[in-house]
Amino acid sequence: MAKTLLEMRGITKVFPGVKALDHVNLTVEQGEIHAICGENGAGKSTLMKVLSGVYPHGSYEGEIIYDGAPLACRGIRDSEAKGIIIIHQELALVPLLSIAENLFLGNEVASRGVINWPRCFQKTEELLRKVGLAEAPTTQVGKLGVGKQQLIEIAKALAKDVRLLILDEPTAALQENDSQKLLDLLLELKRQGITSILISHKLNEISRVADRITIIRDGAAVSTLSTDDISEERIIRDMVGRDMAHRYPDRTPAIGEVLMEVEGWNVWHPEQTGRQMIKDVSINVRKGEIVGIAGLMGTGRTELAMSLFGHSYGRGISGTVRMGGKAVDTSSVQKAIAAGLAYVTEDRKQLGLVLEEPIVKNITLANLAGVASRSVISRGREQQVAEQYRRAMSIRTPSVFQKVVNLSGGNQQKVVLSKWLFTDPQVLILDEPTRGIDVGAKFEIYTIMNELVAQGRGVVMISSEMPELLGMCDRIYVMNEGRIMGELTRAEASQERIMALILKNETKAKVA
Incomplete structure (x- = not known):
C-alpha cells in the first residue's frame, strides 16, 4: 500500500463576503501525480496557497499532516524548507537575469557571502539536462519562450530538493508541443519518486498523466477518482454539478449581409x-x-x-x-x-x-x-x-x-x-x-x-x-x-x- 505523503483535513478559508474553502479534505500519496479539477473560483488555487504557506497557518481552519507530522507554514520559506514547491500560473522568473541567476535566486551557491559561479553554472547545467533543456546557464530568461521558461521553473524547484511539486495551470499558455514536453517531464519526475499536484482545466492532459483526481466545486471536495474511473464525462459532471451532453450550446445560424x-x-x-x-x-x-x-x-x-x-x-x-x-x-x-x-x-x-x-x-x-x-x-x-x-x-x-x-x-x-x-x-x-x-x-x-x-x-x-x-x-x-x-x-x-x-x-x- 502506498505511503500517504499529505493529508489536508477540514480546510476552511474565508475571505470578506466569500467562503472560498468549506471543510476540504485532500489525501496525496507518495510518488503519485494527483490532479485537482474544478470550475474557476471553485477554490483550487486557494487550497494550494494554504498548503504552500501563501496563506499562513492561523489564517484558515483545519489541519495539514505532511510526511506524518503536522505542518504549520508561516510563509513560502517554511513550505520550501519541507520540500513543498509551488509553481504559480504567472511565472516567478526575472526576465533580465540569466537562467543560473534565476535558478538560485534566494538560494545562492555561496560560501561566506561570495557566490561560487563555476559551481553555480555546473549545477545549472545538471538541472537543465534533467528538464530537457540545452541552453547555456548565462542565457537571459526573457529571451526564451514560455514553454522553456516553464521548464526552468521546474528546474528551479529541483534545485530546492523538491519532494512535493505543485503546478497551477502549467500548460495554460503553452502550445501543444511544449505541453507534451512538460507532461513527459512530470512522468519522469514521478519515476524519480517526486510527488506532483497538478491543477489543470485540460481534461485530456489530466487523463493522460494523473493517478487520481480530486474535484472541487463551490469550495468543497465532491469526489476523488482513481485512474480506472477517470472519464471526461464524469469529471465535467462533478465539476459543474450537471451533465454536459453538448460541450457547445446549440445555435441555428441566421446569417445576413x-x-x-x-x-x-x-x-x-x-x-x-x-x-x-x-x-x-x-x-x-x-x-x-x-x-x-x-x-x-x-x-x-x-x-x-x-x-x-x-x-x-x-x-x-x-x-x-x-x-x-x-x-x-x-x-x-x-x-x-x-x-x-x-x-x-x-x-x-x-x-x-x-x-x-x-x-x-x-x-x-x-x-x-x-x-x-x-x-x-x-x-x-x-x-x-x-x-x-x-x-x-x-x-x-x-x-x-x-x-x-x-x-x-x-x-x-x-x-x-x-x-x-x-x-x-x-x-x-x-x-x-x-x-x-x-x-x-x-x-x-x-x-x-x-x-x-x-x-x-x-x-x-x-x-x-x-x-x-x-x-x-x-x-x-x-x-x-x-x-x-x-x-x-x-x-x-x-x-x-x-x-x-x-x-x-x-x-x-x-x-x-
Whole structure:
C-alpha cells in the first residue's frame, strides 16, 4: 500500500463576503501525480496557497499532516524548507537575469557571502539536462519562450530538493508541443519518486498523466477518482454539478449581409526592419456569423487582430477596412471603437483589465462617455451599468466594488467582455476567449457569443483549440506565416483539413 505523503483535513478559508474553502479534505500519496479539477473560483488555487504557506497557518481552519507530522507554514520559506514547491500560473522568473541567476535566486551557491559561479553554472547545467533543456546557464530568461521558461521553473524547484511539486495551470499558455514536453517531464519526475499536484482545466492532459483526481466545486471536495474511473464525462459532471451532453450550446445560424470587410491588409514588425508580419490578408464577417481564425501560435493571428483594432500592433500598416460597405478609419483605438469594432485581448490580466481597480470601473473604462454627463462621470450611472452586466453575464461576485484581481479567471473574462459590450460593437474580435478557464465558464462564454450573433452582430474568434473552432464557428480562415491559407465552411471544416492548410505553406517552403 502506498505511503500517504499529505493529508489536508477540514480546510476552511474565508475571505470578506466569500467562503472560498468549506471543510476540504485532500489525501496525496507518495510518488503519485494527483490532479485537482474544478470550475474557476471553485477554490483550487486557494487550497494550494494554504498548503504552500501563501496563506499562513492561523489564517484558515483545519489541519495539514505532511510526511506524518503536522505542518504549520508561516510563509513560502517554511513550505520550501519541507520540500513543498509551488509553481504559480504567472511565472516567478526575472526576465533580465540569466537562467543560473534565476535558478538560485534566494538560494545562492555561496560560501561566506561570495557566490561560487563555476559551481553555480555546473549545477545549472545538471538541472537543465534533467528538464530537457540545452541552453547555456548565462542565457537571459526573457529571451526564451514560455514553454522553456516553464521548464526552468521546474528546474528551479529541483534545485530546492523538491519532494512535493505543485503546478497551477502549467500548460495554460503553452502550445501543444511544449505541453507534451512538460507532461513527459512530470512522468519522469514521478519515476524519480517526486510527488506532483497538478491543477489543470485540460481534461485530456489530466487523463493522460494523473493517478487520481480530486474535484472541487463551490469550495468543497465532491469526489476523488482513481485512474480506472477517470472519464471526461464524469469529471465535467462533478465539476459543474450537471451533465454536459453538448460541450457547445446549440445555435441555428441566421446569417445576413456582410458586416465587416478587410481587404489587402499588410503589417510590418514594429522593431525588425524588413520583417512583414501580415501579408495581403483579406477577410469578411457577416451579420449573425461567428468566423474563426485557426493557425499555430506565432502565425500572425493576434498581430492581425491588434493591427485592425486601432493599429495597436505593427507599423507601415496598409489596407482597407469597411463596415456596412463603407470604408472606415481604424488607425486609433478610439476610431476603431467609433467604427464599431471591439477587441478582447488574449492576455486579459496584462492588457484587458486594471486588476487593482473594482469591477465597476473596469466595465465602464472603454466607454466613459456612456456614464458621463457634460464630461462628469455619474457614479450612480456607473454602478447601474456595472450591476446590469453583472446580472446579464452572471459574474460571480458579492459586489461590483470587488477588485478584479480577486475574481476567478472565468469571471475576469466576463468583466472584459462586459467592458467591450458596453461600447456597443458591431464586430467583436475574441482572441483566445476561453484560455485558462474551465468547461463550465467556457460554456457560458459560448452562450454569450451565440446571443451576440443572434442580435445581428459579428464575432471573430481566434483560438488554438481546433475542437472549439469546429464547435462554434460558421466559417474558419486558416492562417500561416501571416497569410490566409484557405477558408472552410462549417460543413467543410475538420481538424485534418485545417492542419493540411497550415502545412501546405510549410511544405512549399521546404521544397523551395
